Amino acid sequence: MTTAAVTTLPARRSQVTDNYLTQDRRLRSWLFTLDHKRIGVLYLATSLLAMLIGGLLAMVIRTQLLVPQGLIFHGHGNAAAYAAYKHYNQIFTLHGIIMVFMVLIPIIPGALGNFVLPLMLGAKDVAFPRLNLMSFWLYVGGAVLAIASTVAGAVDTGWTFYTPFSIHTETYVVVMLLGIFLIGFSSIFTGLNFIVTIHKLRPPGMTWFRMPLFLWGIYATSIIQVAATPVVGVTLVLLCLERIMGIGIFNPALGGNPVLFQDFFWFYSHPAVYIMILPAMGIISEIVPVFSRKHIFGYSFIAMSSLAIALIGFLVWGHHMFVNGQSAELDAIFSFLTFLVAVPSAVKVFNWLATMYKGAIVLDTPMLYALSFLILFTIGGLTGVILGALATNVVLHDTYFVVGHFHLVMMGGTIIGFIGGLHYWWPKMFGRMYNETLARIACVLLFFGIAITFVPQLIVGAEGMPRRYAHYLPMYQPYMVASSIGAYLQLAAFILMTGYLVHSLVRGRKAPMNPWGGGSLEWTTASPPPHDNFAHPPVIGENYDPYDYRHLAYDPKIGGYVPTGIGDTCGAGKYS
Amino acid sequence: MTETVSIGKQHDLAQRHLAHHFDTPQQQFDAGKLGMWLFLSTELLLFSGLFCAYAVYRALHPEIFRYAGQYLDMPSGLANTLILLTSGLTMALAVRFAQLGRRIGLVVCLFLTICGGLGFLGLHGYEYFTNYREKLLWGLNYNPSHGPHGQAIAPIRSLTPLTVRSLPGGVGGWASLKALGRQGFIVSHSAIAPAASGPPGIAAGQRHTVRLAPYAQPANVQLFFSIYYLMTGLHSLHVLIGVILMTWLLFRAWRGDFSPRYYTPVDLIGLYWGIVDMIWMFLFPLLYLLH
Ligand code: HEM
Ligand SMILES: [Cu+2]
Numbered sequence: 001m002t003t004a005a006v007t008t009l010p011a012r013r014s015q016v017t018d019n020y021l022t023q024d025r026r027l028r029s030w031l032f033t034l035d036h037k038r039i040g041v042l043y044l045a046t047s048l049l050a051m052l053i054g055g056l057l058a059m060v061i062r063t064q065l066l067v068p069q070g071l072i073f074h075g076h077g078n079a080a081a082y083a084a085y086k087h088y089n090q091i092f093t094l095h096g097i098i099m100v101f102m103v104l105i106p107i108i109p110g111a112l113g114n115f116v117l118p119l120m121l122g123a124k125d126v127a128f129p130r131l132n133l134m135s136f137w138l139y140v141g142g143a144v145l146a147i148a149s150t151v152a153g154a155v156d157t158g159w160t161f162y163t164p165f166s167i168h169t170e171t172y173v174v175v176m177l178l179g180i181f182l183i184g185f186s187s188i189f190t191g192l193n194f195i196v197t198i199h200k201l202r203p204p205g206m207t208w209f210r211m212p213l214f215l216w217g218i219y220a221t222s223i224i225q226v227a228a229t230p231v232v233g234v235t236l237v238l239l240c241l242e243r244i245m246g247i248g249i250f251n252p253a254l255g256g257n258p259v260l261f262q263d264f265f266w267f268y269s270h271p272a273v274y275i276m277i278l279p280a281m282g283i284i285s286e287i288v289p290v291f292s293r294k295h296i297f298g299y300s301f302i303a304m305s306s307l308a309i310a311l312i313g314f315l316v317w318g319h320h321m322f323v324n325g326q327s328a329e330l331d332a333i334f335s336f337l338t339f340l341v342a343v344p345s346a347v348k349v350f351n352w353l354a355t356m357y358k359g360a361i362v363l364d365t366p367m368l369y370a371l372s373f374l375i376l377f378t379i380g381g382l383t384g385v386i387l388g389a390l391a392t393n394v395v396l397h398d399t400y401f402v403v404g405h406f407h408l409v410m411m412g413g414t415i416i417g418f419i420g421g422l423h424y425w426w427p428k429m430f431g432r433m434y435n436e437t438l439a440r441i442a443c444v445l446l447f448f449g450i451a452i453t454f455v456p457q458l459i460v461g462a463e464g465m466p467r468r469y470a471h472y473l474p475m476y477q478p479y480m481v482a483s484s485i486g487a488y489l490q491l492a493a494f495i496l497m498t499g500y501l502v503h504s505l506v507r508g509r510k511a512p513m514n515p516w517g518g519g520s521l522e523w524t525t526a527s528p529p530p531h532d533n534f535a536h537p538p539v540i541g542e543n544y545d546p547y548d549y550r551h552l553a554y555d556p557k558i559g560g561y562v563p564t565g566i567g568d569t570c571g572a573g574k575y576s
Numbered sequence: 577m578t579e580t581v582s583i584g585k586q587h588d589l590a591q592r593h594l595a596h597h598f599d600t601p602q603q604q605f606d607a608g609k610l611g612m613w614l615f616l617s618t619e620l621l622l623f624s625g626l627f628c629a630y631a632v633y634r635a636l637h638p639e640i641f642r643y644a645g646q647y648l649d650m651p652s653g654l655a656n657t658l659i660l661l662t663s664g665l666t667m668a669l670a671v672r673f674a675q676l677g678r679r680i681g682l683v684v685c686l687f688l689t690i691c692g693g694l695g696f697l698g699l700h701g702y703e704y705f706t707n708y709r710e711k712l713l714w715g716l717n718y719n720p721s722h723g724p725h726g727q728a729i730a731p732i733r734s735l736t737p738l739t740v741r742s743l744p745g746g747v748g749g750w751a752s753l754k755a756l757g758r759q760g761f762i763v764s765h766s767a768i769a770p771a772a773s774g775p776p777g778i779a780a781g782q783r784h785t786v787r788l789a790p791y792a793q794p795a796n797v798q799l800f801f802s803i804y805y806l807m808t809g810l811h812s813l814h815v816l817i818g819v820i821l822m823t824w825l826l827f828r829a830w831r832g833d834f835s836p837r838y839y840t841p842v843d844l845i846g847l848y849w850g851i852v853d854m855i856w857m858f859l860f861p862l863l864y865l866l867h
Contacts, residue, residue, distance in 0.1 A: 123597065124596065124597035125596075125597035126597075127597075127607045127611065128607075128611060129595070129597070131611075188618055192611055192614045192615060192618075193611075195610075195614060196607050196610045196611045196614065199607075199610055200603060200606055200607040200610060201597070201598075201603075201607070226614055226617065226618055227617070227618075227621060229618070230618040230619070230621035230622040230624075230625075231621055231622075231624065231625050233622060234622050234623075234625035234626065235625060238625070238629075238806070241806070245714060245715065246714070246715035246716055246717075247714045247715050247802040247805075247806065248714065248715040248716075248798060248799060248802055249629055249799070249802055249803070249806075254715050254716065254796070254798065254799075255637075255795065255796030255798065255799050256799065256802075257632070257633075257636070260629065260632055264625060264628075
């Protein structure tokens with residue numbers, strides 16, 4: 001006889017009438033909410049808006065590059081061409097800044113993390129709800145400042161702000177930097193909040209190694225957010241002071257060292273790519289076992305590889321600076337460490353594959369996203385290793401190969417992971433199902449869109465086309481056109497997705513408590529959850545295991561899984 | 577004159593401050609404390625960027641730091657160090673008094689700490705002011721009329737004329753080498769295998785030559801002042817924030833908000849003040865002492 005893993009009673013009647021969405025409908029109850037679920041929804045809405053803006057800018061870029069001389073921005077004579085290409089620089093700079101700082105970094109922790117972290121943990125809220133709200137508003141404030149700087153004089157430095165150009169350009173760099181600074185603080189506070197929540201708000205019975213792996217991913221991410229973001233904060237302030245007061249630290253004309261800026265910038269921005277990818281990996285670790293109906297393989301390896309990535313990720317920033325005069329010894333060390341950091345990523349990939357092996361795979365939308373992630377992220381990650389090798393880097397640095405690499409990991413990794421997670425938790429967040437067929441079509445479209453956009457970029461890059469150019473040699477045109485077609489496919493996928501998700505909000509079938517048969521605690525409360533998360537605080541028994549699905553059975557009447565109750569075999573032995 | 581709060585009232589106070597998502601006041605206190613430690617680590621990281629810039633420039637241009645550091649007013653820096661140390665003590669006492677529920681002690685200690693913070697800011701402000709008058713500033717604004725010891729400023733560093741001195745080896749040679757270092761820049765001295773005895777680099781019983789350049793202003797001294805203003809400026813900003821926070825604490829302490837059951841804000845701001853103190857303990861030797 002074993003105790004039931006989770007003994008939360010449904011108590012359905014009271015929850016149907018009152019959930020976190022309906023319990024107070026006034027606008028100010030949303031804007032000043034301290035409820036982590038509502039803050040998650042606010043993050044979701046704002047970062048999706050940012051993604052829309054960034055995405056439209058991407059469409060401008062891809063349209064420009066349909067023809068070698070540039071379709072939108074071109075000019076005859078030096079002055080006209082200079083002005084036109086400057087606009088192109090402004091467009092891709094804004095695209096990069098929005099996507100990196102307003103979408104990729106905050107979207108998963110802010111939207112999904114906020115929503116499900118306390119639920120998965122079995123807590124009532126995050127540790128500091130007020131700080132959480134403040135983080136959200138800092139994010140909004142920073143985004144508004146950044147966009148305002150664009151209206152005043154759009155920055156044309158690229159998202160990397162390399163000095164000395166960023167000191168001399170006459171565009172509104174200072175306002176933009178202040179905006180990013182605020183967003184950085186928002187990120188720090190979110191990370192801090194999550195770390196404290198995971199340390200101090202785990203209910204009795206929820207030990208570290210009983211936490212769902214998404215929480216490990218978020219935990220590792222939070223460590224990076226807290227440990228790396230302050231450094232970029234001070235770097236951005238220094239760059240502002242450089243422009244306002246001429247302090248000269250990064251300005252060679254005043255004796256300063258521009259390479260120091262690059263060191264500081266990448267010391268943050270390399271770990272930042274793990275801020276983007278670790279939560280997405282966490283989502284994949286949730287989806288794969290649920291839709292393979294099989295216990296996750298190598299739980300502790302996946303958990304620990306997140307921490308390993310977080311830690312080693314701090315030691316590889318020099319791989320962005322192989323060709324800037326860094327000493328050969330440093331180059332070799334950074335290259336070695338770059339190879340090393342690929343190992344824990346690979347550990348995860350193999351564990352996911354092993355989880356699927358001989359599983360009863362269900363190809364629902366979240367799982368399709370997980371599979372897309374596996375393919376696209378693996379290609380992207382391997383191109384990273386190619387870039388990390390010194391000899392190839394010298395050839396490929398600052399070409400489209402780099403562009404292809406990071407878009408494959410960021411679109412094919414972070415965004416695919418995020419959208420997979422969104423589809424996975426959507427019924428929990430809004431209490432509605434979406435149209436499964438349309439969702440699968442959108443996923444396939446997006447998968448091919450991403451592959452067709454970015455794989456040709458790897459090829460043109462390897463053939464020598466530099467990044468950030470507004471025009472190019474005719475020999476590259478076939479690839480560039482293919483890439484643009486891929487981008488339009490992605491646009492189509494997103495339009496379709498918007499359509500059926502909005503339809504789901506209004507008309508969607510009511511979601512059951514546990515539509516996919518997940519074993520973690522968020523599936524033991526109503527969809528959508530009540531204001532206090534659980535009608536009764538979950539009791540986490542001795543044999544609780546979020547990846548054990550054997551006590552769940554599909555009930556066609558409600559279209560979801562229910563605990564079988566009898567013969568509960570939780571903890572009688574793991575599958576793996 | 578101490579005031580202790582009755583146990584029943586303490587319990588009420590603790591409960592009143594307990595947010596709905598915590599089970600016990602202890603859990604809430606622990607969470608707050610962990611949060612504060614994490615926040616303080618981000619503060620350290622914020623400064624670490626500047627420390628790193630300091631280290632890099634010092635390694636690349638030691639002559640700038642040796643030269644410019646002499647401009648700073650060491651006694652005033654030392655006075656500030658003592659002030660901050662004392663205020664650290666009074667803050668620690670304030671936390672202790674809060675734990676014991678001794679309101680008057682808490683109020684007095686907070687007041688003294690605030691005075692320390694303000695004293696520090698005043699003295700530092702005065703130092704900034706004198707620097708400003710002498711145009712010891714960052715970037716292109718750096719334009720002092722005389723050298724660190726009141727001497728006329730030699731034109732930008734030139735390595736001629738060089739004096740070549742011959743020194744004895746061993747401990748005596750070491751001492752005269754240090755003495756020479758105060759007269760000018762040691763451009764090079766002849767490489768000698770490590771001695772069996774005596775400080776490394778100077779073999780006992782052997783003579784070696786030293787090439788000495790006169791003290792002239794090295795290039796890019798303004799870099800030192802950029803770093804000096806950034807580090808001390810960021811630190812002073814933190815002192816200022818600390819003073820504001822403690823004024824708020826003082827007000828609440830006066831009102832009697834704190835008790836042995838609930839004194840989290842005092843404890844957390846005490847931690848903050850400790851870190852602010854500690855950062856200065858690094859800034860002072862790095863900027864004022866290490867020439
Ligand atoms: C699997 C391990 C990975 C390795 C070994 C790796 C390696 C590299 C290397 C060596 C570069 C520098 C290329 C150059 O400029 O010459 C680079 C660039 C980049 N990587 Fe990765 N990477 C990996 C994963 C990721 C992930 C997961 C992301 C984001 C989610 C990412 C985002 C980026 C970005 C944004 C850049 C370009 C930055 C710029 O110059 O604008 N990488 N990567
Ligand atoms: Cu990197």
